[in-house]
Amino acid sequence: MRGLALSLFMLASCRALVTPAPTGPDPALYWPMQAGQNMQFELKMGTQEQTLAVQLTHQVGPWIFDDRGQRFRYDGLGLFDSRRYLIKRPLVVGSQWMSVPQPGVVERFSIAGVARPCAAPHGSIKDCLVVEARQNIDKKRTLLTRWWYGRGLGPLRIDTFIQDSSGRLEPKSSILRALED
Numbered sequence: 001m002r003g004l005a006l007s008l009f010m011l012a013s014c015r016a017l018v019t020p021a022p023t024g025p026d027p028a029l030y031w032p033m034q035a036g037q038n039m040q041f042e043l044k045m046g047t048q049e050q051t052l053a054v055q056l057t058h059q060v061g062p063w064i065f066d067d068r069g070q071r072f073r074y075d076g077l078g079l080f081d082s083r084r085y086l087i088k089r090p091l092v093v094g095s096q097w098m099s100v101p102q103p104g105v106v107e108r109f110s111i112a113g114v115a116r117p118c119a120a121p122h123g124s125i126k127d128c129l130v131v132e133a134r135q136n137i138d139k140k141r142t143l144l145t146r147w148w149y150g151r152g153l154g155p156l157r158i159d160t161f162i163q164d165s166s167g168r169l170e171p172k173s174s175i176l177r178a179l180e181d
Contacts, residue, residue: 024091024114027078030129030149031087035059039154045173052175085109087131087149108134118148118156121176127151140165153179 037056042049055067062073063082072081078088084099084107095111113130117123129149134142141162148157156177161169 024089024095025129025151027087027089027091027129028074029151031079031154032152033064033072033074033154035064037154040178042176042178043173044176086147087129091129105135112146115151118150119159122148122150122156122179125150125153125156128156134163137162144169 033056035056035058039054041052041054043052056064057067058065062075063071064073065071070081072079072086074080076089077085079086083101085097088095088097088109091111091114093111093114097109099107099109101107110132111129112132113128115127116130118125118128122128128151131147131149133145133147135145137143141164144161144163146157146159146161147155150156154177156179158175160172160174162172163169
């Protein structure tokens with residue numbers, strides 16, 4: 001009987017150490033990457049406009065590469081680009097994580113929206129994930145980047161702002177993905 005009680009105690013202790021499963025949807029639902037995927041983007045910065053084409057070219061092991069030399073992979077935590085998590089579980093509004101992509105640069109990420117309508121011009125898409133990242137520029141200003149991922153589509157919009165100490169946002173650029181009709 002004493003052996004059974006000890007075994008049950010040890011089993012209960014081990015169960016307490018198990019991390020609960022992440023909550024919210026699977027990050028891969030918001031960008032189902034595959035080699036051969038082509039995406040067309042329009043970059044707007046002030047009065048300048050530029051068209052960018054990006055292709056996911058090939059896969060090696062878990063890594064998917066694009067034609068610009070970037071690489072991405074999904075793991076149990078989220079979407080990793082070899083320097084930082086772009087999307088990280090749990091996909092719950094308010095969830096946060098940090099990254100140090102290079103010495104002296106600290107990025108603070110948060111989930112700002114889950115299963116919400118996308119911003120214009122993709123407002124007809126009703127299930128978007130919104131991820132924000134903040135990086136200090138100096139003591140008074142912060143770079144804010146906001147990504148909109150459409151469920152089943154991938155990145156649809158990337159907006160950057162300079163936020164001053166009062167909270168005011170100054171738009172800097174927008175990258176909008178053109179979707180095929």
